[in-house]
Amino acid sequence: STLTTIIVNNLTDEMQGINNAWIINCTDEAGNSAASDEWVTHIDLTPPEIELHSPDNNLSTSSSTINFNWTVNDNWWNITGNISGDIPTTSLTCNLTINGVVNKTNVTLEGNAINYSANVSYLISDFNDGDYYWNVTCMDNATNTQTSGTHFFTIDSTNPIIAPIYPVEDQFINMQDININFSVNTTGSILKRVLIVLNGTESSYRPESSLYDITCNETIIGSELYYCNTTTSLLDGIHQANITAWDDMDNNITYLLNFTIDAITPASFNFVSPTEGDYANKSQDWYYVNVTFTETNPDSCLLDNGTTNTSMSGDSTTNCFINMTSQSEALHTYMVWANDTAGNWGVSSARHITLDTTKPTVSSASAAPDPAKAGNVIITVVFTESGSGLNTSVEPIVKFAYSNTTNVTLTNDSYIGTTWVGHATVTPGSDGTATIKVSGATDNAINTMLDNNSAGTFTIDTIAPTVNMINSSFNTTDTTPSIAFNYTDALSSTASCTLYLNDTALDTNPTVANDTNTVLTVNDTQSDGTYTVYVNCTDLAGNIDKSSEITVIIDFSAPTATVTLSDPTPTKAGNVTFTLDFNEA
Incomplete structure (x- = not known):
């Protein structure tokens, strides 16, 4: 007795779907033969056919529960010419695979092997938001295996996110014509609709319609982030915009945006005590500024001195003040800027104050003529005053002292700018060096000079050479x-x-x-x-x-001489008389 295996090759499609009966007949060397009992074999070379029904391919839904449904068919032929009258049965095993992972396994279906069809449904819950793909793989009892095509679906149960860009919540705006800007993040979907209700007026965005007054654009395709804007004109006051956005799964959210329109700038600036008067002159190194103004929504104030803007006290009020200490001696020009919570800036008129703590001094004191003879002498005094300027309504006292210390007070002739001119009479016989003395000069900041008893000298000379x-x-x-x-x-x-x-x-x-x-x-x-x-x-x-x-x-002329002969000519022998006449001027 020997166990023998016989392999049958070349099975063909013609052998499918029929009951193939077979026996084994054995003959020995003596010619004796015997046949086995009849066996029936069902040949199946055809894999199952699968048709997916739900969810629809590329479905987008906000539901976290999905019904998976498909139909599987097997052995679709007509059985003819069966040797055996037996009708074979079949069994199928199907796996539901989601995102590459078998979700349902060992699904066993049994039935008549002839023209077999089954409709399968599975309801699966608790899906998270996201993108999914799925397919079904079935194997019959002949180990023929088939995998369906792959379908896709998206679950998005998250509401859109609205974020204001301009204005932001509780913002103050200083213009009445505004462009409302906001973003919508659809979080896994596309934007279906936007609605704004502002002061009872609706504005909308519907991409399927050409008539809409809100513009929304996805700046990067597929980013799910949309930037939306609409333009409106509003009066001053508090406003609320109700912004609602829907994605294509009808997830929706409403954002209440509150803001205030304030287009009126701070005004009616008034400098109040202890602010010094305009163009004041003060002998100090500080100045105080105190100002009031009108404004519904005040925010802050700045003191502008032409070089630096300094924050003032009094935020959120209509009264701002500051003490500017350690200031230089100079003319200070300043103005006050006030802004409101909407960013409107108002400005005061310019104010001026001169800080001057330096006393005037004598730059020079001189007499004319110098030396001076008896009679009138003019003395000129030039002061140094670079701060508030000399107060020329207050005359200085100018004297000169003879060498014997007798003082003479001069009479003022003029006092213009920093120059004082006066005159006095010089007494005969007071020869020597006279000393000029100056006191009492005052600037406009009420700084009074220190007495100068040696401001200058000049010479008095009343005696002729x-x-x-x-x-x-x-x-x-x-x-x-x-x-x-x-x-x-x-x-x-x-x-x-x-x-x-x-x-x-x-x-x-x-x-x-x-x-x-x-x-x-x-x-x-x-x-x-x-x-x-x-x-x-x-x-x-x-x-x-x-x-x-x-x-x-x-006398540069020579004398002249004339000679006269008194005797006749010719003369006889004897004396001859000549006369000589001289002429001298």
Whole structure:
């Protein structure tokens, strides 16, 4: 007895669907033969057919429960020519696979193998939001396997998210024509509809309609983020926009956006105490600013000094104030800016204040003439004042003191800008150095100068120089004679001296040195004659002295002679008389 395996090859489609009967007949070497009992074999080479019904391919839904339904068919043929009258049965195993994972397994179906069909449904719940794909794989009891096509579905049960861009919640806006901007994130879907209700007026976005007054655009395709805007014109006041958005699964959300329109700027600025008056002059290094204004929604204030904006106290009120300390000595110009919560800015008029803590000082004090002779003298005082300016309505006291300390107060002639001019009378015989004293000058910030008892000096010279003629009277043939002289003066180092012939000035030396012999020469040719000659000298103070007079005779012509013979001609022997006549001018 031997176990033998026989492999039957070349099974064909013609053998499918019929009951194939078979026996084994064995013959030994002696020719004896025997046959086995009859066996029936069903040949099945055809895999099942699967048709998916639900969910629809590419379905988008907000439901987390999905009904999966499909039909499976197997052995669709007509059985003919069966050797056996037996009708075979079949069994099928189907797997439901979702996102590559078998969700339902070992689904066993049994039935008649002839023209078998079954409709299968499974209800599966608790799907999370997301994208899914699914298929069905079935295997019959002949191990023929078939996998259906793959279908897709999306679950989106999340409401859209609305985020305001402009205005944001509780924002104050300083214009009445505004563009409302917001974003809608559809979180896994596409935007189906947007509705805004503002002051009872509806605005909408419906992409399937060409008539809509809200514009929504998905900036990056597939990003599920849409930017929407609509333009409207509103009056000042508080407003609420009800924004509702739907995705294509009809998930929807409503956002209540509150904002305020305020297009009116702060106004009616009024500087109040203790603010100093405009163009005030103060002897201090600080100034205080206190201002009120009108505004429904005040926010903050800035002090603008032309260089820096400084925050003031009084936020959210209509009264702002600040004390500006440690300020430089200068003219300060400032204005106040106030803004409201909508961003409207209003500005005050410009104000001015000069801070000046420096006292005036004397820059120079001088007399004219200097040296001064007896009589009127003019004294000019120049002050240094770079802050608030001199208060020229308050006259300074200007004096000069003789060398014997006697004071003389000057009379004011003018006081303009930083220059004071006055006059006084110099008394004869008060020669020497006079000292100028100044006090009482005040600037507009009421800083009064310190007394200056040595503001300047000048020389008083009331005594004329003494002019000494060195020459005495003389005769000369020189038609431009020279005269020698000198002068002496206790206070004047030089003098201007002039030579006179018969009261006609014929030579001048403006810088004749004191006590120095000097020669002046007649600068114009003179004729013969007798001349009265003297020298006048004027010292630096204007005092004049005249020298003594001398006589100068100029004679440059030779005498003439005439000879006369008194005897007849020819003469006889004896004495002859000649007469000689001379002529001298």
